[in-house]
Amino acid sequence: MTTGPVRPTLEESPSFLKAEHISVRYGETVALNDVTLHIPTNRVTVLIGPSGCGKSTTLRCINALVKTSSGHIDYGDASIQAMSETDLRRNMGYAIQSVGLMPHMTVEENVDLVPRLLGWKRSERTERVSRLLKLVRLDPQVYRNKYPHELSGGEAQRVGVARALGADPPVLLMDEPFGAVDPLTREQLQDEFIRIQRQLKKTVVFVTHDIDEAVRLADYLVIMKDGMIVQADTPEQILAAPANEFVERFLGPDRSLKRLSLFTADHCCLEQVVSGTGKPSEAQLPKGSNRCYWQVDADGKPIMGFTWIHNRIIERPITSSTHTVQPYSSMKECMSAILSLGMPATAVVDDDGRLYGEVRFETIQTISLS
């Protein structure tokens, strides 16, 4: 049984993008105060913190839109001050907070802009625009020829993301890219983001206000306040050990549950199961009120759960999909299934609904204490 973090550790991702002791001042305002941040390569770094804490400023320092008052940022071997701004920025897709689509260009022309500036072939580009629009869940047929003023806020934002991805840059800077999108689409976009990121392995710096989004997407979570970094670590580590009260408050009262959402059923706790096609005899049912017996039908699908409670056998019919979980369900969902079934464990089923294993309450307890 492994209870360690699901995601790859950050040690394997040496950084080629490093901010060393950077400070930014706008007149009297100190927007960034001695920030040192090493962006892990091929990983998602999420910046989060209250409004005005300097998240956007950090992003804009990275692509040299904002000049640092002190400190320096290195990209590869060179300081970005020494590089041509144009070259630097063409290596970094930037989805800006206020979207900033060209109002006189159609959606297609907007998404096509960077590939076009880079001189890609037309045939290549047309196809790419369609792919990118589909990726952000916009139907190319419908949206291609629309102008930005004909789009809703959320649609415009997604076009902005497609545009940032345009020329397939190795680094992506995304400033609240899903901020104006409805929760359902946002979740789909996050799924899509995670899926693409697993394939493409870009170096992403992502700004958000939404702690759930942050925990979900981050390999490296950076919590900022008043132009400084309060804590920067893997989300697991931060949820397990918030550095101070501010971080703890920021994570919210349900941080233990949030932490559970980082683990999936198959990685942590597939236990050996006791099952059979009939009802269990007293001898068949494992001893103790922390174990279960699962009755399965001819196809191997669980239909009934049994356990001991106060020396009596308790049975619970499995009637809904919320009573079972799948191997890739999060521990949070396992917890919910355990509670809704009213048993000390929940059955894990495979894609065909066949019994595959179980997740016990006591295991979840162990994890949340670890």
Place this chain on the structure above:
Amino acid sequence: MGRYGLKPSRQSAFPEKPLGSTRRDSARSWIVLVLIATALVLYISSEQVQRTILSLIFPSETQFTHTRKTILQMTTAHISLTLGATLLSAVVGIVVGIAVTRKAGKDFQQLVLRLNSFIQTFPPSAVIILAFPVLGFGWKPALLALFLYSLFPILGNTVVGFQSVSPAVIDSAKGMGMTWFQQLWIAEFPQALPMIFTGIRHSYILNLGTAAIAAVIGGEGLGTIIISGLTLRNSALVLSGTIVISLLAFLGEQLFHMVSSGR
């Protein structure tokens, strides 16, 4: 790159055209244009036509044409003066307008805008009369006076047009790695274009009228016949010049309208 820069915008200052009626509107615009142009050509090319029309309105008048110059000559001079001044102001106005909306030239922006509203308060006749002692007599001083006077609508509108480009757009243009020139040409210019265009149109109409007054300092336009009409108390001559100027104004308006709505 040209395609990006020059495509007329469907946004802002250009009136939105209702869907579906584009074709019919386009046909109508062309018909109007051809009608105005035909009327103009007919009128300026034939003294017979001028005489017929003017005698209908002023039957008691005997003289319908200028003694030394034909309407055609005066019209040619008038158009040259107007277009020349407008073109000059457009080139200078746009270049200076761009310069003062760049980072380096920002300091002069307020000065330009203030000068603009100040010059707008001058009536055209005052401009010409003030120009005379300074610039002298002839078509060159007239051109210079017209140019200086019509520069400011274009300059002012260029500045306002570039100012109206949203900071987010400039930011994203920079953020995607556009060079200085690409940012200007691809991102900003097309958005400022409707305002600039309005400025040029305004300045053309302004020049058309001021060029008539310029006859007093030797600008050889249609003002010549109007002024001799006024001195001779011959309203037919005044009307004759006015007809041509009006037709030129209509023609210009129609052309600007058609270009700006992309027909």
